[in-house]
Amino acid sequence: MALVTTAEVCDANPQLIGSGDLRALQPIFQIYGRRPVFSGPVVTLKVFEDNVLIREFLEEKGNGRVLVVDGGGSLRCAILGGNPVVQAQNNGWAGIVVNGCVRDVDEINGCDIGVRALASHPVKANKKGIGEKHVPITVAGTRICDEEWLYADTDGILVSRTELSV
Numbered sequence: 001m002a003l004v005t006t007a008e009v010c011d012a013n014p015q016l017i018g019s020g021d022l023r024a025l026q027p028i029f030q031i032y033g034r035r036p037v038f039s040g041p042v043v044t045l046k047v048f049e050d051n052v053l054i055r056e057f058l059e060e061k062g063n064g065r066v067l068v069v070d071g072g073g074s075l076r077c078a079i080l081g082g083n084p085v086v087q088a089q090n091n092g093w094a095g096i097v098v099n100g101c102v103r104d105v106d107e108i109n110g111c112d113i114g115v116r117a118l119a120s121h122p123v124k125a126n127k128k129g130i131g132e133k134h135v136p137i138t139v140a141g142t143r144i145c146d147e148e149w150l151y152a153d154t155d156g157i158l159v160s161r162t163e164l165s166v
Contacts, residue, residue, distance in 0.1 A: 024142070025139065042144060095116070
């Protein structure tokens with residue numbers, strides 16, 4: 001899907017949008033990282049103001065996957081920082097979408113990875129290790145499940161039940 005935009009995918013697949021097999025996330029995310037266009041199979045995580053499980057995931061080989069984190073939309077602290085993003089880049093993750101905040105923005109923007117988040121915040125997260133892995137989450141008005149496919153570019157973010165070939 002390298003040369004096809006999310007807008008073109010939507011235009012070409014009205015039946016998938018109508019059935020809910022292709023969904024667009026609400027446009028609430030800021031773009032970070034040096035890769036504004038990314039896609040891959042989804043891995044889900046649900047946490048709140050805690051980043052231990054995020055770091056654990058990003059220490060694994062990404063194999064082109066996209067980590068989608070439901071951080072509860074908290075704007076009180078950052079649940080993703082520069083070090084884990086560098087690790088994600090080095091481990092082959094395609095991208096990270098965070099329903100919450102990031103910090104170390106200059107460091108993140110130097111990484112060859114796609115990152116989306118609500119905003120930046122200087123306060124760091126808790127380290128309790130509380131959360132749920134591989135569960136259905138709702139982010140930006142959209143239900144997202146493990147192993148669905150995420151497609152992001154500068155127009156927005158799409159989630160599909162299956163890998164799209166266009």
